[in-house]
Amino acid sequence: MNNIKGYVSRWRVAFAAIVACLAVVLIPQSSTAEYADVVINNYADAAGMRPAVFPHWYHRIRFRCKVCHADLGFKFKAGGNKITMAKIIDGQFCGACHNGEISWSVENCGMCHSGIPGTPTSIHGSTIQRLVAPTYKSLPSDTKK
């Protein structure tokens, strides 16, 4: 009798697990984030923090691209700057401004670490993300000029 019970519930578990997995995979993950919002998640998840979200629209109203991408040395690559809190409190990257002088200071963790846990590093609304097929690759002969 006991044996049968164990047998049945194991099947139930298997079934429940399959259904759960399917649901997680199939529920459409719609993201309609503002164009050019960057989620930075090289390390945050692993350290138990929500990923950082950087809003380009908000900053470009206040600063030209040159300030960050030339003067402060942010490379044009989401996640490509290996930003850490150690660098930030030394005045690099976000810390060049989020220091209580130019903008609010770094103890406001939740203002930056506001992403949904598990969101990978990416830039939102990009043309590539919105394509319905992989990017067109040109023919090898298409090299003139």
Next chain:
Amino acid sequence: MKRISYAIYCALFCFGIMSMSQLWAAEEGASKKSMELKQVKGEEGKVSTANVFNRLLKKDKARNLPPPEDGVHDADNEGTHVLQPPLIAYEGLPKTDFGNYVDWVQALQKGYLNPRYDRVDPTVEPLVMDLDIVREVKASVPDVVFPHKPHTQWLHCSNCHPAIFIPQKNANQINMSAILLGQKCGVCHGKVSFPITTLSCKKCHSKPKPDNWKPPLSSASVKNPWR
């Protein structure tokens, strides 16, 4: 011991059912559509339910959503609710039909915005250069005009030269595939500056072809004996 494991099994099962119902809720819209289709009967029988109207097109349900609703910010994080919703900031700015739906070039040139060119000193003026580079396009679309002016209003020469473009006319090989892959103009366009969509082609492809311009015939067509 057995009871505990049984409880765990039950919990897992419940979770499964819960996710399942969520799944049903999410798929409801889709299944409604296919229900309608199933009822469409021809003289010979049913039509495939694969024939939904848009198989691939996804339209934005809403534009410029506030952070707690945008699918990237976590609404459970209290800081998220302190963030500014974009639409409040965009009020009064010139509009476009793509990207942030804001015409950033006009916003700057008409003086609606004056973002700093220096981190601390708001009086530093940008180093602007007014030089248009025309690039003839081999296809029928209008030729590309690259205007240095709006670029140097936002960016520094070193943002493009020499890493992205050699500063010499026609020294760079550019095509649409590279742009869509995020190279050349696509380093910025399609990510932060305006995206590449049917509505934005003519921002870059802005110089009409001469009246007598005809697209070159492909060699397969020229050689075709039945032509």
